[in-house]
Amino acid sequence: xxxxxxxxxxxxxxxxxxxxxxxxxxxxxxxxxxxxxxxxxxxxxxxxxxxxxxxxxxxxxxxxxxxxxxxxxxxxxxxxxxxxxxxxxxxxxxxxxxxxxxxxxxxxxxxxxxxxxxxxxxxxxxxxxxxxxxxxxxxxxxxxxxxxxxxxxxxxxxxxxxxxxxxxxxxxxxxxxxxxxxxxxxxxxxxxxxxxxxxxxxxxxxxxxxxxxxxxxxxxxxxxxxxxxxxxxxxxxxxxxxxxxxxxxxxxxxxxxxxxxxxxxxxxxxxxxxxxxxxxxxxxxxxxxxxxxxxxxxxxxxxxxxxxxxxxxxxxxxxxxxxxxxxxxxxxxxxxxxxxxxxxxxxxxxxxxxxxxxxxxxxxxxxxxxxxxxxxxxxxxxxxxxxxxxxxxxxxxxxxxxxxxxxxxxxxxxxxxxxxxxxxxxxxxxxxxxxxxxxxxxxxxxxxxxxxxxxxxxxxxxxxxxxxxxxxxxxxxxxxxxxxxxxxxxxxxxxxxxxxxxxxxxxxxxxxxxxxxxxxxxxxxxxxxxxxxxxxxxxxxxxxxxxxxxxxxxxxxxxxxxxxxxxxxxxxxxxxxxxxxxxxxxxxxxxxxxxxxxxxxxxxxxxxxxxxxxxxxxxxxxxxxxxxxxxxxxxxxxxxxxxxxxxxxxxxxxxxxxxxxxxxxxxxxxxxxxx
Numbered sequence: 001x002x003x004x005x006x007x008x009x010x011x012x013x014x015x016x017x018x019x020x021x022x023x024x025x026x027x028x029x030x031x032x033x034x035x036x037x038x039x040x041x042x043x044x045x046x047x048x049x050x051x052x053x054x055x056x057x058x059x060x061x062x063x064x065x066x067x068x069x070x071x072x073x074x075x076x077x078x079x080x081x082x083x084x085x086x087x088x089x090x091x092x093x094x095x096x097x098x099x100x101x102x103x104x105x106x107x108x109x110x111x112x113x114x115x116x117x118x119x120x121x122x123x124x125x126x127x128x129x130x131x132x133x134x135x136x137x138x139x140x141x142x143x144x145x146x147x148x149x150x151x152x153x154x155x156x157x158x159x160x161x162x163x164x165x166x167x168x169x170x171x172x173x174x175x176x177x178x179x180x181x182x183x184x185x186x187x188x189x190x191x192x193x194x195x196x197x198x199x200x201x202x203x204x205x206x207x208x209x210x211x212x213x214x215x216x217x218x219x220x221x222x223x224x225x226x227x228x229x230x231x232x233x234x235x236x237x238x239x240x241x242x243x244x245x246x247x248x249x250x251x252x253x254x255x256x257x258x259x260x261x262x263x264x265x266x267x268x269x270x271x272x273x274x275x276x277x278x279x280x281x282x283x284x285x286x287x288x289x290x291x292x293x294x295x296x297x298x299x300x301x302x303x304x305x306x307x308x309x310x311x312x313x314x315x316x317x318x319x320x321x322x323x324x325x326x327x328x329x330x331x332x333x334x335x336x337x338x339x340x341x342x343x344x345x346x347x348x349x350x351x352x353x354x355x356x357x358x359x360x361x362x363x364x365x366x367x368x369x370x371x372x373x374x375x376x377x378x379x380x381x382x383x384x385x386x387x388x389x390x391x392x393x394x395x396x397x398x399x400x401x402x403x404x405x406x407x408x409x410x411x412x413x414x415x416x417x418x419x420x421x422x423x424x425x426x427x428x429x430x431x432x433x434x435x436x437x438x439x440x441x442x443x444x445x446x447x448x449x450x451x452x453x454x455x456x457x458x459x460x461x462x463x464x465x466x467x468x469x470x471x472x473x474x475x476x477x478x479x480x481x482x483x484x485x486x487x488x489x490x491x492x493x494x495x496x497x498x499x500x501x502x503x504x505x506x507x508x509x510x511x512x513x514x515x516x517x518x519x520x521x522x523x524x525x526x527x528x529x530x531x532x533x534x535x536x537x538x539x540x541x542x543x544x545x546x547x548x549x550x551x552x553x554x555x556x557x558x559x560x561x562x563x564x565x566x567x568x569x570x571x572x573x574x575x576x577x578x579x580x581x582x583x584x585x586x587x588x589x590x591x592x593x594x595x596x597x598x599x600x601x602x603x604x605x606x607x608x609x610x611x612x613x614x615x616x617x618x619x620x621x622x623x624x625x626x627x628x629x630x631x632x633x634x635x636x637x638x639x640x641x642x643x644x645x646x647x648x649x650x651x652x653x654x655x656x657x658x659x660x661x662x663x664x665x666x667x668x669x670x671x672x673x674x675x
Contacts, residue, residue: 001484005067009074010492016040016075017496020082021504025514029656030649030671033079036466037195037278037420039672041075043650046643049202050214065203069478070485072199073471077464077489078496085462086167086455087504089524092513093454094121094159095135096525110536112529115443117389119158120451131155138512148502151509160501163455166385170456171464171493173378174407176371178468179486180351181408183365184344185415186473194285194418196473201639203478213639222640223647226277230648230672237670238655249273274674276610278645281638282418283614284621289583290417293592295612297599305600314564319458320450320531322430324568325600330426331572332596337405338573339580339593340412367483379404391448392552395432399449402428403457407465409597414466415473417594421603421673423461429453429531434565440558442547443535447528454528461603464493572596606674614638645672 020032020040032040048068056062063071081087098121101107113121124131130139131152139146185191204212213219229245236244251271283291308324309315317323341348350361355372379400386396406424413419429450438446457463468489472482508514515521536544550558579593598604604611621634649672656667 001070001480001488002067004061005063005070006074006488008063008067009071009488010495012041012044012071012075013078013492013496014499016078017081017500018503020079021087021500022507023653023657024083025088025517025520026507026511027656027660027666028516028669029660029667030653030669031083031673031675032653033083033085033462034671034673034675035421035461036414036470037646037673038076038079038462039646039649039653041072041079042199043646043653044075045072045199045202046214046647047650049212066475066478066480068203069200069471069475069480070488073468073475073485074489074492076467076471077493079467080171080462080464081493081496081500082504083462084459085464087500088517089454089458089520090163090501091135091504091508092521093451093525093528095132095508096513096521097121097529098124098132099136100525100529106533107529110533112532112536115532115536116447116451117162117444119162120389120448122152122155122159123157124155126155127152134509136513138508138510140510146506146510148506151505153505156505162385162389164497164501166382167456167497168494169378169382169385170403171497172490173375173382173404174463174465175468175486175490175493176375176378177404177408178411178465178472179365179371179482180348180368180375181340181344181411182469182472182476182482183368184347185412185469186476188347189343191412191415192286192290192418193415193470193473194282195414195420196470196477197285198639198642199470199474200477201636202643203474213636214643216636218633218637219640219643222281222637223644224640226641226644227648228644229277230644230651234648234652234655234670238668247275272606273609274606275613276607276645276673277641278420278673279607279610280614280617281641282420283611284618284638285635286417286614288615288618289590289592290594291611291615291618292590293595294417294419294598294604295608295615296591297595297604298608300595301599318430318527319427320429320433320453320527321534322426322434322562322565324564326426326430327434327565327568328572328575329424329597329600330431331569331574332576332593333406333409333424333426333572334569335573335576336409336412336593336597339576340408367481367486370483371486386448386452389448390444392445392550392555394552394556395445395449399428399432399452402431403452406457406460407463410460410463411465411469413594413597415469419598419603419607421461421607422466422598423459423601423603424457424597425601427453427457431565431569433531434562434569436555436559437562438531438535439539439543439547440550440555440560441535442544442550443532443539444548445555446531446535450528450531454524458524648672 016032023029023032030039032038045068053062079085097113101113107113122131134152139150201213229247232241232243232245233247235241251273283295305315313324315324317326347363350364351368351372354361354364354369382400383393383396386399387393391399410422410424413422432441432449441449472485475482475485513521539547575596576593579591579596582589583592621631625631625634652670659665659667
């Protein structure tokens with residue numbers, strides 16, 4: 001790990017953290033990150049290895065593949081900050097409720113904000129016009145930008161002092177978990193890591209050997225085909241040409257003909273056919289069982305939900321309230337978490353034993369042992385902060401454990417399936433509602449848990465752990481020690497976080513709240529605080545007083561689990577277990593238990609046709625291709641297809657920023673991946 005590799009990674013991370021929030025929220029440009037295959041990072045990697053690095057070679061400044069792997073990992077660490085991973089909802093979730101409290105009579109009646117620990121929200125009491133109106137409408141006169149000093153930093157001191165330590169401790173925990181699972185997943189279980197495979201191939205570590213994949217003609221054929229499609233469609237979106245190559249087809253006439261189909265809310269996943277070349281390429285690289293399962297998931301769920309609705313089962317759901325499907329997916333996540341722990345039990349036991357006793361265990365990896373020790377301290381610190389805010393220590397432990405489990409399983413999903421756009425569509429708050437009930441939680445406990453969900457897990461399409469496990473795998477392929485890279489990633493994350501927070505608050509007070517993102521600006525704050533309204537409106541004063549007086553053990557005794565939650569979570573857990581047994585017993589069993597994590601979610605609803613296309617192409621190549629050589633050529637072609645997608649997005653991302661900088665008008669929206 002060299003100095004210039006760290007400098008390049010740090011500069012890239014600061015650039016991502018400093019521009020991502022403006023690019024996504026203000027310009028509404030092609031997402032700078034958007035998912036776990038960020039166009040900004042992987043598009044830059046393509047340009048770097050193909051064009052910039054050869055030029056640097058003439059100046060004897062060429063980056064070696066191992067150096068590029070380090071820089072890539074450091075940049076990926078910063079990708080979890082400026083968009084949906086954190087900053088998209090960070091300021092709105094904390095500031096908008098202050099405005100709702102003064103314009104919604106029901107909030108005044110129910111004293112909604114009185115249940116929130118005051119240090120968790122900004123303080124607008126000293127100057128409401130500056131702190132709140134300035135945030136909503138902006139302080140700039142439209143001719144010049146405000147200086148950093150005009151941002152009311154003192155009003156935000158409380159929430160920053162609470163949330164920044166929590167975010168940093170969570171990131172440290174995730175970095176530690178990534179190191180702990182890395183050796184088990186990579187060297188013992190030999191997971192596929194499609195995203196890392198693509199990146200390593202670009203840098204000259206193609207697992208098939210030989211020259212870097214970009215030196216193969218078949219790679220450029222795939223790249224040229226897809227990039228050409230994006231150039232045509234992007235120019236049409238910008239109204240330069242009229243021609244468009246359709247990549248999205250709708251079949252709503254089927255619903256209009258058979259109106260009974262429209263009663264199932266998930267029918268829209270089948271009525272929209274998206275052809276996403278990157279997903280086709282990843283589907284080709286996956287084991288057939290995985291790509292087929294991801295492709296068939298919405299169809300299976302459509303049949304299941306139709307049967308449940310016919311039986312009168314309530315299929316309504318909400319982020320913070322839960323529902324049958326979110327609770328089922330939670331149970332399946334829990335099942336996969338148990339399988340992860342069980343499969344690697346010998347290794348994890350050795351790591352934990354050495355971490356606790358300081359006695360050397362030959363099977364334990366030294367970086368993983370130190371990561372385990374730091375993880376324990378970081379988790380204890382998070383629990384202590386939440387307890388100091390007023391959360392019972394029992395619930396704090398459950399909440400932190402649930403959040404970490406969610407990220408570990410999402411990382412496993414990325415490493416095993418390459419699903420780069422993933423949303424669990426269950427929240428810790430919804431699980432607590434199903435497990436305890438609002439009466440047992442009480443409004444103060446409920447709002448702390450709801451804020452924790454809204455800030456950290458509401459849309460984890462850009463969460464940290466999948467970025468890190470893929471980055472560590474690339475480093476391993478290029479002979480870089482993961483432990484040192486992980487430490488550097490933590491430092492870079494801290495710097496990027498500081499930059500992103502300053503930029504986001506300045507942008508909000510300069511331009512005003514980014515109201516074009518209605519989900520972040522309106523829906524998330526509303527759904528987060530609705531749990532308080534529901535609690536207060538459904539409980540008597542006596543019940544509210546009793547909930548406030550409960551201790552940790554009293555609350556456990558008062559819990560009243562929802563029967564639908566127990567059945568749904570239990571079925572989700574059982575489905576994963578049964579499917580895993582069937583896979584072990586029957587080698588040709590066609591389904592993978594990952595299907596129960598993703599069905600009913602928007603990303604797989606958009607991607608599933610493309611996964612099926614990748615699965616079918618692979619089946620044809622394997623059956624009629626005539627040998628390993630044909631498969632390898634098809635694989636390199638798919639690498640080119642993925643690169644064409646990324647370059648197409650990068651071109652219009654840069655074009656949009658230049659257009660705005662030159663004209664002052666928002667650029668036309670052209671996105672390679674659905675958002």
